Amino acid sequence: MGSWPIVARPDHVDRLVDALAARPARAQVLRGPSGVGKTTVAATAASALAAKGRTIVPVVALDELRDVPLGALSPLLGAERFAPHDDVADRLQQLIALVGAHADTYLLVVDDAPLLDATSAAALYQLVRVFAVPALLTARDEHPMTGALARLLHEDLVTVTEVPGLGLDQTRELLRRRLGAEPRPETLRTLFDVTRGNPLFLRELVLSAERTGRVRSGPYGVELDPSRVPPHIIGTVASRLDTLRDDQRRFAELLAVAQPWPATATRAEELDTVDDLVAGGFVVASGEGAGGEGASGEGDRAHLRLAHPIFAEALLADLEPAARNRLRESAARRLLALPSPPVRFTAVCLLLDAGATVARDDTLWAARYAHAVGDHERAIAAADRVLATATEEDAPALATAHVTRAAALSALGRVEEADEAFARAEASARAGAAAETLAIVHLRWGQHTALRRHEPRAAADRIVSILDDLDATGRALLEPDLAKWRLMAGDREVLASHVIPPATLDRARGADPAPGAGPGDAAEHAAGHAAELTAALGTAMIATMAGRIDDASAAIASGRPLAARFAEVVPYGESLLDLSAFLVDVARGRIDDASAFAETRRLEPFAESSGVWSYALALIHLHGGRLHDAAPLAVLAVDQLRWRDFTGLLGPALALAATVHAQRGDQASARAFLDALEPAHHDDVKVRLQAAEAQAWLAAAEGDPESASAALTSAVRVGVEAGHLLLAALTATVALRLSSGGEVLDLVSSAAASSGAPFLELVRRAAEAREHHDAAAAVELAPALTTAGLGALAFGLVSAAPGWEPDDRMLVRRARVTASELSRTVVSPSRPRHARDDAGLTEREWTVATAAARRERSREIAERLGVSVRTVDNHLSNIYRKLGVRGRTELERELREFL
Template sequence: MWLTATDAGRQVPFAALAALMPASSCADVTVVLPAVREALRARAGSRRLVLVVDDAHLLDGPSAAVLLGLAGEAQLVLTICAGAAQPDAVRTLWKDGYLDRVDLDPFDDADTGRLVAALVGGDVAAPTAQMLHQWTRGNAFYLTELVRAGLLDRALRERSGLWWWQAPLVVPPTLAELLDRQLNHLDAAARDALSAVALGAPLAVEVLERIVAPDVVVRLEDRGLLRAEAADGGQAGRLSLRFAHPMLGAAVRRRLSPARRRRVAAALLAARPSEPVHPGEVVLTALWQLDAGTAIDGGHLLDAADLVLHSDPALSLRLSEEAARRQPSALACVASASALVELGRPDEARAVLEKAAADASSVDDETQIAIALAGHRVWAERDPAGGQDELTRLLASTHDPAARADIGSLKALVHLFGGQTSAALEAADSVLADGTAGRRALLRAGLARAAALSLVGRTADALRAAGEVAAACVEDPAGLPYVRGMALAAVGLAQIWRTPAPDVPATHPQSGRWPTPSDRDLAGLEPTAWPLFDGYARRVAGDLPGAIKCLRVALVQQAGGEGLFRSEAATWLVLCLAEAGRVDEAEDVLRSTPPDAMAIVPGLSPWAAAGIAAARGERRRAIDLMAEAGAAARRAGCWLVEVGYLVHEAGIRGPAGAAEVAARLRAAVEHVDAPRLVAAAQATLAVASDPDDGTSLIEHVDRLERLNMPRHALGVVRAAEAMGNPVRAVRAATGTGSLTARESEIAGLAASGLTDREIAERLVLSVRTVESHLARVYRKLPVRSRRQLREALRR
């Protein structure tokens, strides 16, 4: 039998038990309890009866007392809301052990993904699951209602076999009624305070207290509508305010009338302490000025448009078009065109640029639009060669030093994304040595140089160069946001071949095409791991299932907007699928999304085709294709890429044929400063030169495992065994492959029951690092679960 307590019934004695009480019952617990007990027995008859009371924290006192009296006699199940005040009798039920208390934690990302998958009947893109988790905070009811509304409104749609949320946060009607109950009956000052937080979260407490009285803020916090948190990393004791739940913030924004929005935005502008400093403040100030209808600088709007280009291109378009309306300029047209490309409207973007070129009234404007048109041909139309020709002609006709530096920096990036790495490095160095180059040109050139250094194999130099670019971007709150994110990606690219657990760049969960700085205040959501990079890093580490999952997501993301890394996403997914034995799927991906001229890694097309050929057993064809890929890398000056191709080719050739690539590999690896790749190359050379030296091969295997390259290590073992060298048996006999000190420490904590996140917090490591160490522990022991880990450590 199911009973439900309500807030209204709380004021009426025995309201929740009315269905079990005789009409003549009095209001005395000692009389009601026997009557309810008898009613339950009569209802149950010979069957076992379970009495369920939902929302038991809302029970009136007498009803709760009757339930306490039934404890031990009837099967009771009560649900209570965490944190809610409970009648004493309900608290006694679990405190004194009459009932077991089971705390249901909110869903995490994985739980959210599983439930959404069950609701939609298909696989859910990981970024969508992460975003829905952030919006609902793991609340199962909010999540189910949001998903149902998303299906009805087509905000939740299937693309390439994955379900994606492709709209802003909405409040479903069923949730709106519940959320509105928390907002009804608030006075005008409280509504103003909530409106201010809706327009400015995270909003500094001192700013809000200039708009409403401090006691209003305290009252809203006490009611659980707002929550305070440390601002600026907890420095100087500053606090900022957010809504206690994201859905509540969405409900307030839904109720915000135009007149109140205008008045509150004006109040926020008047209350802000200074000019915006952080990127989030730049965007918020621009939006307040638009909402308030005040005078606004067009340059400020364009800065804000740049900052939200990749997280919210629709807002970027609105800001840039408003800037053009208030203060027409070439830069405003360029910003509008960029937003249109990100929104999947490249033809409209070209039309905007061509009109701006026809309307240009100065040489500077003509140059800026011409640069943008060349860039559009490269990024949106995927024609780097054609764009490079346009830039070369423009450079020949331009005499202004600053403009020439701008053109030169763009040429460096076009060389990079056209697979001409050495040319990109040369062009970038030329701009950086030019004393007339402006800030944008220097940032672009620095980015091109950092990425090119990684590809040519100078990873330590690449780390320094990328760090300098990232640091330079921090000095400017607007700057070039894509450069900030790409500089972090360049750091990660260099780290992949240097460290077992590279830092994965962050991205906005809704778009995910670009790496972005980890700025929750700007994005409105917690950033998530960039699927493209995460997939590649997992492939290098040997985690093919994880890599495939990430790269499937990345390929869909890179199919939109400029999609700079579409070729890389497609190639890496093809290779992972082929290596996992899913050759038909690999061929489908290669057929539908073949690598094209836009790629920073040269030789992708033959590499992808070689992966499929090798999986099909077409060894001779695969070797020829790898030779073609290696030649492309050599022409581009990409020593790191060539070494990777040669190691791959040696694996296809097998141990007997590895000697045929040894000379080229030995020469190429001399140019590469990348410990993980060098270790793989040296192991390949050891197999080729002396496959009978078991001790040497064991050392290479252990080194590869320490560097988190288990697939390469297994390749060495198999190659040696194919030549008659029982490396596996020798390795076991010598005892090499034991756990390192760090692996032992992490294994012990995991065996004690701590989660990966708890271990990371205790040892001040990233969760990803803990996962990598545990993966190596599992392979070495070998075990497959924490239970088996405990048994292995005990042995």
Template sequence: MAHVVVDDPDRSGVLITGGAGVGKSYLARHLVDEHERAGGAARRVYASTFSGELPLGAVAAGFSPSDAYTGVAPTLTIKRALEAEAGPTMILVDDIDQLDDASAAVLVEVADAGLASLVLTARSGARVPPPIERALVAESIVAIECPDLDEAATAELVRVRLGAEVAPATARTVYEVTCGNPLYVRELLEAARSDGMLRAGPTGTELTGIPGASTRLVDLLERRLRSLSPPERDALRYIAVVGPISHGVLLSFVEPELLESLEERGLVSTVLDGRRLMIGTAHPLHGEILRAIESPLGVRTIRSRVAERVVALGMRRGDDRFRLATWSLDGIVAVAPEVLTEATLMAKTANDFELGPRLASAAVDAEPNVANIRNLAHLQYHAGRWDELRATLDDWHAVVDSDRDRAEFEELRVTGWYWHGADDAPLLELAATLDSWPEGEVRDELGASVASLLITHGRITDAVDLAERLRDLPPGVAAVRVAMTLGHGWRSQGKPLAAARLVADALDFYRSFGPDVFALSDSVMAGVRIQALADAGEFAEVDRIVAESADRWSDSGDASNVALAKLAHGWSWYLRGEYDRAEQLAAEAETAFATVHHSGMIRWAIILQALAASQRHDPNDAAKLLSLIDSRPDHPARIFDPYLARARGWVAHRKGFPDDARAAFVAGFDAATDGGSVIAALGCAHDLCRIGRADTAAELLAQLDLTELEGRYPQCQQRHIGAAVDGDVDALTDVVDQFVSLGAPHLAAEAATDAARSPAATARDRRRLLQRAAEVSTGDSGGVDQLAAQVGLTRREHDVVALAALGLTSREAADRLSISRRTVETHLGNAYQKLGVNDRLGLLERLRPST
């Protein structure tokens, strides 16, 4: 089966799973060895506790530093390295539960590109890195279970291990004690042999007792290790504490015959990686036990000795350099400044904002040059360490000596002051003086950054004008910012479909380079696209994107970026009148923004919560949220301030203050038009129509240029205002149908009520229209409660379906309900069967209002 999978050109690889010691590693190595004997290229990636501590640490062990640690785009460089191989490459990764997520993403990417076939192993129930888990779901990687042995196979294994026939009673005892686990069998027999518990009997070798009081593997292994000589144990300590170590380094501390003895005992394994022989513990549990019983001082002493030897040998491998750079932070070893810089770049590339600032700070202390200070500033910014960033920016300014460096300094200074300092003065100053910079690439990149901030500032026209002048930038971070600026800008200007197409094209283009190129965040770009599609009323496409991508976003590692996608999804539910869903997603986004101290984006999330809460009949929750906003410091990211005015208007309306409501909606309209946001202005005008002030809405609408207005949703809003001010029953009836078709039954019910109130409506019209209003407002087939009653969902199935409808992944739903992920998926599967659907997309179709 494994042979078939790895040879299948439509598959990216195979994952061999099973309990500890079932032989999955042996099978994986056998596949790779056969591939090499047939002339194929092979790479071996070491996943260990230590590589997992370093961003892309595992990949570094299988590729040279020049391949894996460019500090910009490891996926591209590794692709190029694999393309240079003479034949198809097979990559072995043992124990992927210790594989860092960044390495996993790179490996899946190159395998999906057809440049390699992955052979992976994992203990049953162990953590599977999210990129590999997604590949398993997509079936590009196939999982094969390597089960424990049955009684007959266990007896045969005992016979082979002992090299003699085995008494039936002994074979049965071994099976009962080990449950058929090959590693348990081996450890039990070795312990029994060491203790003299094996003897010849009339029907074969007999086991006279069980070594030790416990039959658990740890107990057996502990007993076995105690039989080692002190030099053997010391040798094993070095291997366990340091992780996979080269034979050349290890020979500085261990005699060759000791290694041979440990290998004969099955305690260490050797693998030839390129031209270097790597030695590691034969099983992860060996290392775990030895590290657990080693004192902190012992660990430090061993690592210090190994570090000295690696430094003396020149740190030729990438994993050596990064391991030592990390150890240097604890004072174990001193490394050259360039090693710290190299490690900093890798941490930055992998978005490791815990290790990264520590490495960067050490690099600055060792060599305070522009590059190191810049890296530290960027990492502090992304880690939300605002006070530390202020001091670093002062240091950076003192050493800037070129236009390129000055531009990068200005960009981070302006961005830092804007987001973390809530101060727009540096941004506006830079925007006003941008033309004074020399023409060329540096100014264009700086302009792209300015435009991306101006759009969040709510200055839509200025931002779009600047971004449109920069549309021809070459691929890179600046071009991504231009695409995002135009996406938000065109959406705000009433062209949401054009905005969605622009962002979709940009996403497709940059995804072709790999997931980490240009620090492109899939969730950020997708969030802009979702919001544009939602504003256009394309809710089915919104749900499709979320259903396909939610797991990928949640594993991206950047809380604020994932929160932006959730916020956009929440906005789509608000437009559909699903206010509870909108409020919940916005609350989750607020929590995520708070983890990275993004006060401006926290404000956005609270605004959406307040707007959603204000639409419900009890305005008190919304009023509390508005008070929370008022109690917080102001922030220059004001793109959503017109929606804040809308929330205030709805609270006033619900509390019975019509004049205050009108004033709030007009204020929101004025703020939107001042900034150039047609969509936000139209929303304020439509709110006036919805509270019975269609005349005021029409007056405001006359101030907008709607000749290029795109999207069914905004066009329906415009038609609703026009039909309401005219009292046109037929036109309002058409609006009802259009809102129902869009999936906005709450607005359809309001339009039907408007039509029934029209002086032109006959008595028959009024009865028909009020009945229609009741049907669309209460006959919402998208309600989970109603579906549950229709098909007989259990309480738990109802809860799981409700969370899935909110866009939560199975993992998130499991955490919310305090059950396992597998249990969530079981309930989902049962619900799908009752609902007659196959997946989340089908579920969303059932939850969408009928048209």
């Protein structure tokens, strides 16, 4: 492989360049832990200023030269231009005079400035203080600014910027560039958690894995197993840790095995120690309560961490395995005294890692909790621990361990192993577990079959075959998901019914199970309330698809309190409710709220719902006409949903990616995405609607508008008949952009009347304007359509409007102005290439021609394309000549069918 990639940090670099290029310039210090990238940022900023004509004066300070006067400046003072001066003091004076006399043309770049010898530091102070020479310094956290450098700080002559580690997206980019492919999400999470974005630490772990053959391609990205940190990296911080007192080292070692450490677990006698560690830069406090008077933090959510990711490795490097295990056990016993489930999980994991004896029920709880929070490898390990010790008499525990293990295997994509584990879970459940346990097994097995194997019909058939074996609670748990799988399998009757929360459940189940209750009791309790949750999820899903906003909102509200409590049974309940809430905003026509909601959820680190939100945002950009924004998100959604799809969106995402590429004129990619659909995907109404859009754009590009219209109308009809009204309305907007047809108006009118959602009513009005060629209505609807996220439809209507009522000059002008405004954000789909090829127009000439035909002024076209007005006018001259027209009026008539 080539050299290690460098990730740009434009925000930091741009601020530095602006500050150092200003007059007068202000000196800058980059501070942060070792390896965080201070030197790289400084070098990038220096290169940018060098490109602007600055002469860079590099200085590297070394600890070994701190006691050598002018040791850091010796390479500069040894330059040939100072050779006539034998005395070092004279050379220094000449250097200061030379640089100081032309301060605006130089930039001092000092790496590890606190390690400067006193004389060099004094020279630096003089250049900055007296001559205002721009200076860029780096400093590690552990090195205090003393002497002349401290005076720069005290006199407010320098700005200090803290350099953080790489963010998650930057870490992903770096790994992608190094490994040549997207890292598997679990690999990214591990490396990001371990290194905290420290580029040096990350580089060493990756290079070490490459050297030892622990990098491999997997089905969901490149997989990498990080090993221990190389000794030479540990050595960079070991000497600093040697300065710790015994009490400080003991607490730091505790953090090394159990960070993040809850501040509330800190003993009173340790508070001074913690404050000293924080003051010394060894420990950082984060979270609520961390900013209070004690650095140790006293808030319930305050946590303590070692300040540098390599500290943990260095602290544990000299400990024998037995000593580490004693440390883990000690930390675990203290954490178990706290009531928080995440803290309890950490404690149980520490005990398991230490090889300590852990109660079976605690281990089983840890397995279920790990799966619920996405730590599937840990879930499998804990479940295996239970299975290794449980006997046939422990049927409830065996069934729970098997189903937890199976669900975790499914999440990791180990499909065949998951099916075997589910079969063992069912056998254990039938051997003596409660009926509720059997229901939970089949719930998770069905989700695996429908979503991971893409066989919703098989999942539904299996559930139907065992319903008679279940009691009312078990059936209530399964029926909402059964409805979903039937819907995915093409059963059009599902959305016509309402999913009602099970009224037969005993509401006395509201109390949590008694402490010490066994797996069977816990399963019965969980299944009862999880049935209420799955009913709420089913109601919300069906109501949002049908545009029944009030029903959906009520179901979401009833499900929220249950989603977090029963995440072990329904791990993705919260995310499914979030998706329904997003669709409610869409149905209300509040696209800004929906977009902000989706963007917030998408940016949650390591969320297993990331594919859902990439898909949602791609859909928003597509119908908003922002194809360049939609394309990368649509492709990303496919990759993410292949990794984790808990709601059956992989098929729609593949069809969405095909639609985006078809609109952009990339027919080969569009067909490749359509070909990637599984046979069972085509039974799903969501897929049928979205695939029809892709096929329509492909047909339109081939000059076959009749086929495009037929595909869309047929799909919309199926969607409306099945009660999938919201997505059917979206597909109807594409039909309105490509053609007009009375049947589309009839279909969306029926959908709007059935739903009452503002979004569907807006689409109905747009269909009415399109069908009746009502130019005034089209112009009036444009703002509302744009607000609802239908900018592409708004642009299509107002672009067509001048041809509907050409004699109304004022109305034509309003339509063209509106179209011109929308064209700044809406990208028109690629039209048949032969239209411009026959005329000999280039891609840019075609863009200019269509804009001019819409009566955009040359200045407006130039601003949008980023060229000069003269360039636009030159293009127009060529266009007129090639098309044989004499001006914009004839150009408009020539291109009217393509606008």
